[in-house]
Amino acid sequence: xxxxSGNGRNGRAAGxxxxxxxxxxxxxxxxxxxxxxxxxxxxxxxxxxKRAADPARLAAFEVLRAVSADDAxxxxxxxxxxxAHRLDxxxxxxxxxxxxxxxxxQGLYDAVLARCVDRDLARLDAAVLDVLRLGTHQLxxxxxxxxxxxxxxxxxxxxxxxxxxxxxxxxxxxxxxxRSLDEWTDxxxxxxxxxxxxxxxxxxxxxxxxxxxxQALVAHGRGTDELELLLDADNAAPIVxxxxxxxxxxxxxxxxxxxxxxxxVAGSALYDGGDPARLPGVAEGTVRVQDAGSQLVARALAEHxxxxxxxxxxxxxxxxGGKAALLAALAAQRGARLTANEIAPHRxxxxxxxxxxxxDTAWEVEVGDGRRFAGIxxxxxxxxxxxxxxxxxxxxxxxxxxxxxxxSDIPDLTALQQELVDAAVAALRPGGLLAYVTCSPHPAETxxxxxxxLSRHRGLRLLDSGAALDAAALHPVDAATPVLGRRGxxxxxxxxxxxxxxxxxxxxxxxxxxxxxxx
Ligand SMILES: C[S@@+](CC[C@H](N)C(=O)[O-])C[C@H]1O[C@@H](n2cnc3c(N)ncnc32)[C@H](O)[C@@H]1O
Numbered sequence: 001x002x003x004x005s006g007n008g009r010n011g012r013a014a015g016x017x018x019x020x021x022x023x024x025x026x027x028x029x030x031x032x033x034x035x036x037x038x039x040x041x042x043x044x045x046x047x048x049x050k051r052a053a054d055p056a057r058l059a060a061f062e063v064l065r066a067v068s069a070d071d072a073x074x075x076x077x078x079x080x081x082x083x084a085h086r087l088d089x090x091x092x093x094x095x096x097x098x099x100x101x102x103x104x105x106q107g108l109y110d111a112v113l114a115r116c117v118d119r120d121l122a123r124l125d126a127a128v129l130d131v132l133r134l135g136t137h138q139l140x141x142x143x144x145x146x147x148x149x150x151x152x153x154x155x156x157x158x159x160x161x162x163x164x165x166x167x168x169x170x171x172x173x174x175x176x177x178x179r180s181l182d183e184w185t186d187x188x189x190x191x192x193x194x195x196x197x198x199x200x201x202x203x204x205x206x207x208x209x210x211x212x213x214x215q216a217l218v219a220h221g222r223g224t225d226e227l228e229l230l231l232d233a234d235n236a237a238p239i240v241x242x243x244x245x246x247x248x249x250x251x252x253x254x255x256x257x258x259x260x261x262x263x264x265v266a267g268s269a270l271y272d273g274g275d276p277a278r279l280p281g282v283a284e285g286t287v288r289v290q291d292a293g294s295q296l297v298a299r300a301l302a303e304h305x306x307x308x309x310x311x312x313x314x315x316x317x318x319x320x321g322g323k324a325a326l327l328a329a330l331a332a333q334r335g336a337r338l339t340a341n342e343i344a345p346h347r348x349x350x351x352x353x354x355x356x357x358x359x360d361t362a363w364e365v366e367v368g369d370g371r372r373f374a375g376i377x378x379x380x381x382x383x384x385x386x387x388x389x390x391x392x393x394x395x396x397x398x399x400x401x402x403x404x405x406x407x408s409d410i411p412d413l414t415a416l417q418q419e420l421v422d423a424a425v426a427a428l429r430p431g432g433l434l435a436y437v438t439c440s441p442h443p444a445e446t447x448x449x450x451x452x453x454l455s456r457h458r459g460l461r462l463l464d465s466g467a468a469l470d471a472a473a474l475h476p477v478d479a480a481t482p483v484l485g486r487r488g489x490x491x492x493x494x495x496x497x498x499x500x501x502x503x504x505x506x507x508x509x510x511x512x513x514x515x516x517x518x519x
Contacts, residue, residue: 053152057153059099064130075399078095078096092275101142108185108204109140139177209395213227214227220496221481233505242270242279243288243295244281245288246330248357249281250281251268251269265295293504301327311381312380315327316427320347332359343368373423383433383435387437389413389439393501393507421434422457433463436453437511439508445510460514460517465513466496
């Protein structure tokens, strides 16, 4: 057995990519090799190869098993598996790339596997299918030598599933390794006439999401020529974004530990040095992991000028508390107080945890349906409505989510979004500000909700949301979309704003900032 296919002297498992940057093709996809690279295979038969599973690959396998067998969320399972296997920073990075990459690429990898397995994939043992997805990702998209990907995946199969399927796994992965990712995608898409179906395969997104994102680009004033960039951004690992809670957190020690300053929003940093939980301030909760787009929409609400009283702030749908923590810290600096409401008790507890670092004079947590705020007496000055949504703007962060969502989810969500908007409007004092936010660019959840809201609430004005984002950002973000009125006229001074992973390196957060103009 070569050195590369066994555990190294430092305990690091074999076959890890070496060098700094993974190679990428012209769509930004990570590559294993080009078609001209010589292919190497282990000479040993599967039965005589190593049997122990490499801990990093085992951690990734456990994540895929939890996702497919228990409907778990990969981003919640992975940290625990990394700790359980005591992976160092490099191996944790390998396990993360392997698990997340295999989940994101599942649509394309299953199409490849369907060509290499002599039966319907649905008839394969689910654990065997997961192990094949992990092997396929290593062979086609990671810089793991072929022989290491094969040996290690067969060893994982033997150790975790049994000797029986290891021959099948070996045979299938040898077929997979006979072509590069580009060769496979070309072959799989060659006979597909429909453009959406081709794009869906090539970029490993369900067809309905490809269609929805194409419509979203158009609805928010972008060109459909950006679609492939957007899909590729969904398939790339996002860098960790940090926020220092204003007045409480300090980024200087975090920067000393290798983080770079964030370029989009004040008080933010970017970190790619491993587990952010080890950074100064993170355990204390004064420095938090939070997407820069989320930071920006929270600041856009908090920093927009407001006449009159500015003491009562409401976060209507606060769980798990990311925006609430930032809003509460800003409220504390202004002598305001945030009510953070959440319907799910366990998520309300996450909000309390997120707020723990902020003086408790500045916040309270309530548990209940946000729609009950329609009946309150004394209105709020600033309301954040970060509505439950499809999450189509955060696919890069939740690698399995694209395969779980259904187009039939959307109508129920938009009905709830509209009812929550109605409650928020009723809970707003005259002159008060309402931020309607989604982590989805889907037109039904964004522009359609805004137009419906404007048609039913004549006392509500849509502000220039794009300008509000620009004012809260370190530089103009160019995210504004003009809004058309009933007769097709552009509404003066009114825009919505849409951030994008491929343009802003944020989640695709949507913001519509409203003001109640009459009592
Ligand atoms: C998009 S998440 C909010 C994310 C949060 N603002 C943050 O930044 O961490 C939407 C939240 O709304 C909650 N939710 C769903 N229906 C609700 C309702 N009717 N009233 C209040 N909260 C609700 C969900 O449980 C979920 O925690």
